[in-house]
Amino acid sequence: MSVALYRPDAVMVWRNEEVVKRLRWYRSVMLNRTPAKFLLLKTIPVEMKLDETSDEDLWKLNDDLHEEAVELFNKYFEKRINLDDLKIVEPSFLDLKINLAYRMLRKCHFCEWRCGVNRLEGQKGVCKLDYRGYVSSFFHHYGEEAPLIGIEGKGGSGTIFFASCTFHCVFCQNWDISQPRGRIEDAGVDTDARRLAAIARRLRLDGAANINYVGGEPTPNLHIILESLKYLDVNVPILWNSNMYMSEEAMKLLIDVVDIWLPDFKYWSNECARRFSKIGSKMEYREAVTRNHLIAAENGDMIIRHLILPNHLECDTKPILRWIADNIGNKVLVNVMEQYRPEHQVILKPELYKDIARRPYREEILEAYSYAKQLGIIYEPIS
Numbered sequence: 001m002s003v004a005l006y007r008p009d010a011v012m013v014w015r016n017e018e019v020v021k022r023l024r025w026y027r028s029v030m031l032n033r034t035p036a037k038f039l040l041l042k043t044i045p046v047e048m049k050l051d052e053t054s055d056e057d058l059w060k061l062n063d064d065l066h067e068e069a070v071e072l073f074n075k076y077f078e079k080r081i082n083l084d085d086l087k088i089v090e091p092s093f094l095d096l097k098i099n100l101a102y103r104m105l106r107k108c109h110f111c112e113w114r115c116g117v118n119r120l121e122g123q124k125g126v127c128k129l130d131y132r133g134y135v136s137s138f139f140h141h142y143g144e145e146a147p148l149i150g151i152e153g154k155g156g157s158g159t160i161f162f163a164s165c166t167f168h169c170v171f172c173q174n175w176d177i178s179q180p181r182g183r184i185e186d187a188g189v190d191t192d193a194r195r196l197a198a199i200a201r202r203l204r205l206d207g208a209a210n211i212n213y214v215g216g217e218p219t220p221n222l223h224i225i226l227e228s229l230k231y232l233d234v235n236v237p238i239l240w241n242s243n244m245y246m247s248e249e250a251m252k253l254l255i256d257v258v259d260i261w262l263p264d265f266k267y268w269s270n271e272c273a274r275r276f277s278k279i280g281s282k283m284e285y286r287e288a289v290t291r292n293h294l295i296a297a298e299n300g301d302m303i304i305r306h307l308i309l310p311n312h313l314e315c316d317t318k319p320i321l322r323w324i325a326d327n328i329g330n331k332v333l334v335n336v337m338e339q340y341r342p343e344h345q346v347i348l349k350p351e352l353y354k355d356i357a358r359r360p361y362r363e364e365i366l367e368a369y370s371y372a373k374q375l376g377i378i379y380e381p382i383s
Helices: 008-015 017-022 024-030 037-041 055-076 093-106 193-205 219-231 248-254 270-277 285-297 313-327 362-374
Strands: 134-141 157-162 211-214 238-242 260-263 301-307 333-337
Touching: 008 017, 017 024, 024 301, 037 055, 037 093, 055 093, 055 248, 093 219, 093 248, 134 193, 157 193, 193 211, 193 219, 219 248, 248 285, 260 285, 270 285, 285 301, 285 313, 301 313, 313 333, 313 362, 333 362
Parallel strands: 157 211, 211 238, 238 260, 260 301, 301 333
Antiparallel strands: 134 157
């Protein structure tokens, strides 16, 4: 059983009508009033032999069934359906997504690095992973945003940390699992779909409010995560805790599965993204991340995280908050985070990163909060 911890703010947050409104789907699934999306996907039949159908036809079917899935989500919202009454079919819409994910793995383009390597055959891309995934740890996390802890302030977020990442952030606080100095295989335990489902099941039965896939970065493990949901038989909100650098194809697989998005919006300046996260692929950071935030905001509840970097209010923090306010500010919550501290390469090579080699000044933090309030952004700091 999980340790009996308690977060009073996780109770108080649900007294905010705007929080309830913007997280209405997530809250309903968390309370078992609505089946999670992945469970409903298992009830949508696919009238095709998946292994004998072309990529083009499967993607078209995925797009078509997305509309059917949205109708089903609306139909079941707040219906308090007994899960035993859901008629599971095979192959289902979830099986279709699993099949497409494994096809993508043969010429991997889960993220916008688009390495194109055959991970199924053992090749490794920027993420340093082949077809295997490695879980570094899993536990009930009580340090996440208040709405993610549980409706009574108990239970925590059922967090599963994956090794590896698609970014190489010089200030990463989890660098030991995202960018380990040794082999990526030594940063976690080899975990297949059935084992991952068992982990998620145990977390939920022990009271976790959600299943929180994070790392590192969950994106390189998309095939394993989707397949694990085939074996997961308890109702629980699926939370995608990500740098949001997924490919558009990966987003198409995720939008019918994720109940609540927890994305990072790190930079506005592509130059900052290249310098601090070593983004150097075929698509710039801002273009990919703004596209994916727009898609996510239309397909689920969302709490956006932005970490304030010292000396970067004008080039990153303020433009990000302005973009959110102008484009999706009426749909999401925003956590303007003040927890930055120099880590990893910033400590090892401070001469290269002088501008971020300190914590943010209090004045910078207050200016960021003030700007968010001026824009009308609803934000929920965790401290």
